[in-house]
Amino acid sequence: MQVFFPTETARHDPAFEVIEGGLRVPYSDACERVPRVVTALRQHGVGDPQPAPACDLGMLSSLHAPDYLDFLACAYADWQVEAPRHAWPPGTPLLPALSSPRRPRPPGSAALQSVFARAGYYVLDLAAPITAGTWSAALDSAGCAVAAAQAVLSGQRAAFAVCRPPGHHAGRDFAAGFCYLNNAALAAQRLQTRIRSRIALVDIDYHAGHGTQDLFYLRDDVVTLSLHADPAWEYPFYSGHADERGEGPGHGYHRNLPLPRGIDDARYLDALDSGLVWLMRQRPQALVVSAGLDLAIDDPVGTFAITRAGLLQIGARLAALRLPTVLVLEGGYALDSLGDNLVALLAAFA
Ligand SMILES: [Zn+2]
Incomplete structure (x- = not known):
C-alpha cells in the first residue's frame, strides 16, 4: 500500500479551540499527530510514507466554491x-x-x-481557526488524498493519506471542526471523474461528516455511508441524522447510522455490516474511507468503546469489499495510541 504524508502540516498550529460555554481548550488536532502516525507506520512496515505535492486549484474547484x-x-x-x-x-x-x-x-x-x-x-464554528499556515497546510493535506487516489488509479490495491488538517467537516463553501478542504471528498471526486462509475465513501470517524454530506447530497455518483455518534447529542448536531437520505438525484444514495454512547465492538460491527450490505447494493467500483480514529475506546474526544481488535475487524470488513480503496485520516486524538490504532485498521490492506 502506498502512503502519503503532508510536509507543511506543522505550519497550521492553532493554540486553542473554543467549545460550548465559550471555554478555550488546547487544540485537539495537534501537529504531533502526523509524525506519530508516520513513525508507527514505518515501524510496522505499513507502506513507505512519502510526501505528496500540494493539491492544485483546478482539483479543488471541482468540489469547493471559488x-x-x-x-x-x-x-x-x-x-x-x-x-x-x-x-x-x-x-x-x-x-x-x-x-x-x-x-x-x-x-x-x-x-x-x-x-x-x-x-x-x-467558518461555521469555533473549531476551525485560520492561522498564517492554515492555507498551505490544507493544500498539502488535500494533496495527500489526491495522490492516494492517483496511486489507486495507477493500479495500487489500496493507498493511505495521512491527512492533517482533516477534511470531512468541510463543505462546498464552509470550514468547520478542524477541517478546511474535504480531503476524502477530493479523493472520491478524482476517482469518480477517472473511473466514471459510482464511488462509495464510508465515513467511520466518531463525528458525522457534515461537509462530505453537503458535497454529495444531491449526487448519485458518490454514495455515502456514515457511522457516527448520534448528532442528537454530539457534534455537529444539525446534520448526520438517519432521516437525511439525499435529495434530488441523490435521494436514497446517502445513509447515516447514528450510534449510541459507549457502543462496543460487536454492536458496531453489526451496524457496519448492515450498512455495507446496503452500500454494495449500489454497485460502487471504488471505495474511499474517511478513517477517523476518534471512534477508539482510548480517544479523549469520542465516547465509543471500540477496541484495537475491533479496529482490526473494521479494517477487515472494509478490505473484504475487494474494491480499490483510498483511506484518508480524519480525527483521532489519542496521541500515544493513534499510530498503533491506525496500523490495526490498515492491517487487512497492508
Ligand atoms: Zn471526529
Missing part, C-alpha cells in the same frame, strides 16, 4: 490588515465572533466586504 477558496487563501492576510486597529497578541488566529445567514452571496457582495463578515459566513 469564492470560498479565495477566502481561505487570503483570510489570514486580510485579518492582519485589521491587526493594527486592535490590541491582538501577535499570531492571533482568525475565528468568527458571529455567524451569517447562509443565503447565497454573489462574489464581491457588499455583505462580505469585511473580513469579520467573511469569517462568519464561511
